[in-house]
Structures are given as structure tokens and as C-alpha cells.
Amino acid sequence: MRAVSVEEAVAMIPAGASIMVGGFMGVGTPERLLDELVRQRKSNLTVVSNDAATPGKGVGKLFDATLVSRLTATHIGLNPKAQQQMLAEQVAVDLIPQGTFAERIRAGGCGLGGVLTPTGVGTLVAEGKRQIEVDGKAYLLETALRAQFALVHAFLADYLGNLAYALTSRNFNPVMAMAADTVIVTAEHIVPVGVIAPDHVMTPAPLVDYLITNPNG
Amino acid sequence: MRAVSVEEAVAMIPAGASIMVGGFMGVGTPERLLDELVRQRKSNLTVVSNDAATPGKGVGKLFDATLVSRLTATHIGLNPKAQQQMLAEQVAVDLIPQGTFAERIRAGGCGLGGVLTPTGVGTLVAEGKRQIEVDGKAYLLETALRAQFALVHAFLADYLGNLAYALTSRNFNPVMAMAADTVIVTAEHIVPVGVIAPDHVMTPAPLVDYLITNPNG
Amino acid sequence: MDAQEIIARRVAKELKPGNLVNLGIGIPTLVANYVSPELKVFFQSENGLIGTGPIPEQGMEHPLLTDAGGRPISALPGASTFDSAMSFGLIRGGHVDVTVLGGLQVDARGHLANWMIPGKMVPGMGGAMDLVSGAKRVIVAMQHAAKGKSKIVKQCNLPLTSDRPVSLVVTDLAVIGFPGGRATLLETAPGVSVGEVMAVTEAELVLGDTVPEMKI
């Protein structure tokens, strides 16, 4: 792991990159990385994120700045700008069930080719997918999902890269931290090594590539 | 959740039952439940456990008492009694890769029909299994695994049933606590509700059916 | 008592002691108001919490403790948090005893449509499909009709949420179940007759020998 500034970290992300962004309605989202993506105007992004948050918040900022060309999410109902951009075909949106979204990312991070889920059988979600029976019950084969970059927000990080999340800001951060080639992390608090008890580490250090230094040093 | 004595809990398990037992070489195994299974002589058990531990320890006690008729595990190399019983065809043993073992139990607890894993492709493990290609890569379809009972050992439990595990005694306990019809738990310490911080609960209370009261009250 | 309160109060009666319950947005959220704390029901918020408590007092909100809509909530003693893979493992794995969801349509066989109006409302299904596929019991809490049109229909013409039928529908006029795969009028709302329910319901409703009034 390397500690870098937010400017350095975002400079590594090319326009057109695929990025997974942690958070649920903007809670647990690495806001400083998104602000910097906007400042550096990284356009044409493929975004994997639970939702489109709201204008001005979380992933919503990327829609405000029209930097997104593809979105894989579970709902965008609370962001009118994302909906407009989808209807205007400026953004290609793939909407998938939230449990399937979590499992596809987990599979991507855990070396699985996919999972069999009952969710979506007999619905529009099944279109174009393989349906597989196990013990007489039908499942959809949902394949692994990965990205070039994962942008993750933790509550605590140490200088080895161990992470702990707080309350409902955990959400998709742990699975995304396993499912990308490069993992970039912001944290509310950076603490000395050993402060996070081994049992309370939620993302082990070797998964983290870059930790953004905090503004107050 | 209901707090019960170890005698009451084991009395609910019929001979011939399928049981998942947490632990890894006997570390993180609910020894008091195993001792009581032996005392009540619950025979003909189908056991799902990472290993056979060693004679006198963990699941090994069930082999000492010849109570096992089927075993699904990842290795039994350190228990000569289990090996003898396998070779004498007293116990039918299904040996599967450890990562596959974890995922099959997780799938059973998470409502997935199975997962696609690269592990075992082109080996003896692939025999009789469906092989599925995703993006040109071959995977084995490994199906979900469940049991009637899960016997789980925690470090901390509260009187709602929230559990936390310590160090390497966590192992298969959390996935097994999701993959059985009835979940029975022993804990090293039973603490008041609220003592385990929400972020440090590893098995949420609603998953636990029975908590064994501690001998010292 | 307004329509929403009737629905919420009646749904609350379906919850058993110790149940793990997931409430959708809208009318389902109101159900929590009518559940006695003595029942020790666990409420799950699918963004990663079991043990959801009431809206926090002013000044006690925390930005990292929110519901699935991103609004501040509280956590009761004995609450637990987890990631989204675990949250939906609980949902899909049948560990949620009851989910209460809103509906756009429910058809005569119990199929629910609640996530999409093609060409109009395409916000995404969020967790709805997993909840209907995985929860032990699925209860739909909705108005019986919208803009004068029955929401209990012969066959859904909106995209389905799941091919698994729901367990129960509670509206401001009636409680409807699906024994044997057929919509069956189980109860009527206070002061509403069987005939009145039949008159405003598109789907054919099977009637029991007696159709009692809801107790709320």
C-alpha cells in the first residue's frame, strides 16, 4: 500500500475507466475522490454503484458533471439528473437487483465465475441469461462483475491499509475492495498500525493499493 | 432465541440427523455440544465439518464414539480413527476443496443454488459435476449445502443471540450459522445486550435459535 | 382512521415475537408505528442494519447511520451492522421472516408488480426482487385502487417483481390471501361489505364461508 494525495490518486484513473464506487445513497461514499474526479474532469466513466445518490451528493456529482457514460446500479429513483441522462440515452444504464449486484461483485472479488440466484427468474431480469436447475428449482446464472478501480470509503484505516467501516456506511465497500484491479481508499480517521483489533478489521491490508492522506495530516 | 441447557439442546437432535459443526482442527468447535452428543449417544449422524480434528478433540470425539455415518469435509489427515472408519466403509466420506466447502455452505445460507468455481476443474473433483463456461473460462457448478442443525461456537454471545468470534476460532462458524434449519450456539462468554457493538457483531441475533447457558451461570 | 393507518395497523398484526422484518418505503414504513416493543421484532434495513429504531431526536442524527433512503435512523440495543452481501444473504436465504412491500398490481395468482411502469417509471428494482424471492412471508401493503382502478388485477400487465406469489395483500378495503393459488377474500375493512370489495376488484375473488371484519 502507498499513501498518496487525492490529486495523485485520481490522476491514475484515465478517462473512460471503469470504477466501482462504495456507498448507499451517498452514505459510505469517498466524496473527496468524486470531487477530484469532477475537478480533473475524468469523463466517459463506466460506473458500478448501488444507486445514483442525489444531485450534489456521492455518485450524483458525477452525473451533475456529465462524466458517466455507463452505469450498473440497482436503482436511480432519487436522482432526476441520472434519470434524464438515461432517458436521453447519454448514459447506458443496467439496472439489476440489489442482492444480485452484491453477489456479482463478491464473485468478481472471490474468483467465482458467477452464482445461481432465484432472484429475477420469470421476470424481465432473466432476459438473455442462462437459467439453470438445481434439485428441480430454477436459478439465473449471474456472472462476476469487476472494475479497473474501486473507490472505497472507510471509517478507520491504518498505515498498512487495514480498514474498518462504521454502521450503515459499510454497505458495498468491502466487496468492492476485492473486485477491482486497483483499490483506492479514503478514511475518516487514519490510525497507527495495531489500533484496529485483528477481529475488527473488515478489509485486510493487502487488498488496499492506495490510501488517501487526510487533509489535516 | 431461547436459552437452554446443553442437555435440552442435544435432546432435540435426533439420531440420524445432519449436523454442521463449526471449527478448524477443533479450534472454534462447540465442545460441550459434542460431549453431550456422545453422552446421549446420538448415532448415525451426517456431519459437515472442515476436518475430523484429532481423536479426543472437536469432531474427533464423534469418531471416537463411532457416531458418524457420513462426513463431508476437506481433510481428515490428522485423525487416524476417521481414516480407519472411512477405509472400513463404516463412514461414507465426501472430501471437497476447502474454498468450495466454504462457498457451498455460504450458498446454502444465502439462498443461492450454487456457485461457479475454477477450483477442481480437470481433477477428480470434477467427476459428476456440471462444467460451465463463462467468458471462455471453465468452472464447476458447486451446489448449495445445508444441514438440519448447525452447532456453532462463539467467543461472545448476548441474550438476544448476537455473536462475535475471536481470532482463528471464527472460521466456518458464521457461514454455518446461516445454513441450517436450527442453529445451536455455545459461547465462551455470555454478555448483556448492547455489550457487543453493532459493528462487531458477526452473526446477527435473528440467526440463532438456541443459546446454551454457561455452566457457571 | 385513514386508509394508510388501517393498512399499517392490520399488517402489524401479522408480525410474531422475534420475527426479523423488512419494511419497504411508503405505507410499509408506517407498520413499525403499530408494533409493540414487547414483541421484540427485529427490523432490518437492507443497507446493512438489524435493530432499526425510531427516528433519532434532533441533534442525535449520525451521517453514517441511515435507512435505505439515506435518512438518519437510530439503532436499538443489540443492533448489528453488516455489508450488503450479508444483508441480501439474510434476505435471499429466507432469514427474513416477513417483508412488507408496496405494490402497483397484484394478480389473481398472487404475482406482484411493483418496480416499473414501462416508458414512465424506470427507477430500478433496488432490493424488491430479492425480498419477494427470498423472504419467508411477503405481505403487500397498498391501497386497493388507484385513480379508480383496481390494483388487484386478473393478470399483471406491468413487469413482475418475482414469479413467486406473495403471501398476503392488505389494502384499505380487504385482506386477500392465495390458498391454492387463487385470490381469496379473507377479511374486509371495518364498515366495508363483501359486495363493496367485489365491486371494486378486477380479479375474481374466492370467498370463504365467512369473511370476518379486520381486527385492527
Next chain:
Amino acid sequence: MDAQEIIARRVAKELKPGNLVNLGIGIPTLVANYVSPELKVFFQSENGLIGTGPIPEQGMEHPLLTDAGGRPISALPGASTFDSAMSFGLIRGGHVDVTVLGGLQVDARGHLANWMIPGKMVPGMGGAMDLVSGAKRVIVAMQHAAKGKSKIVKQCNLPLTSDRPVSLVVTDLAVIGFPGGRATLLETAPGVSVGEVMAVTEAELVLGDTVPEMKI
């Protein structure tokens, strides 16, 4: 220097700063003795720990902090623990940079057999199959021959651990890689000639222009 020390010292040189490393039982375990703490290598124990430290001092053992064989270990500052699904997610998902495993046979294409001798040793594969399928680099650390028979064979007659070839084999006599899918003699052990290696190796070995001596 004995055979095991030669192997362990040479394998240790393959580890890069910050690597996540999983060591199997037997000779692989010895590798940790020759890795400088300055490298800041993370050792994983697949029973649920990253940050394995040395064997604890007497009286400092804890029954809940053990290696995959159930023996007491210690945890370094910055260690982390997790369940087995996570542990093998790390392994299968390519997050383990290097795994070092023992071997019974490695064949000319790099296929490893290390878990079963039919009719004789049937202990189960434990984590070996996942490690060989998933780790970024797989290094086999083993004696070159057993009971006078080459363990580097034309084709494995023991059941394979994976259809994925290993990255490197380090023995007491040689370092062998598999560029282009063919067993290639990369280095010889100190004081061992190329001819001596060829003479005791069943598999055909490709030779580079030069075959340097191991630096250990």
C-alpha cells in the same frame, strides 16, 4: 546447509515487498525463517488470519490463535482475522500473491499432484486445490527425488491438484520454470551440475543458454 534449508532460502528470494503469501505445511513453512521483516510480507494462515507471526513464547499461546494445523501461532501488529469464506475469497480471487506448497509430483507441463496417493494416502485436499487454482503465483517447494525416484515427471500418474500449471518448482537440486508450457531448468543448486540435474530428472528439461547457480 541441508536440502530443506537450500529450498526454503531459495523460495524466500521470490517474495516481494508487501506480498500476501500463503505457506503450506512441511518445507514451505520453513520459508518464513528466511524472509527479512523489512520486506513487510504478509503471511496468511488459511484458517482465517493475515499477519501470522512467529511461534509464541511459552505461556503466551492462546487456544483461539492457531495455524491451519491447530498449533499456536502469534499475530503481528496490523494482523486481521476473518471467516473461511473470506479466507478462500482471498485465495481464489487472486489476492494471494504467492503460495508455496509441497508436492508429490510435478510434470513437464507444470501440473502438480500433491494431495492423494490412491489406495494409500487419502487425507483430503484441504485448501491445496483452491490455492493452486487461485493464487497469483504458485511455487512448489519439494525434494527433487523421493526414494531415488524423480518427482519431476513426464506426466503425473497421481491425481492432479489443478489443471492450472504451477509457476515455479524449487528443489534441493534445481529451480524449474514453465515458460511456453515446457519444464525449463533455470538454476542449479550450489555445487550441482546441469548434467547431474538432468540425470536424476524424469521429465525432459529445456535448457537456457546459461543455467546459473542459485543465489541463496
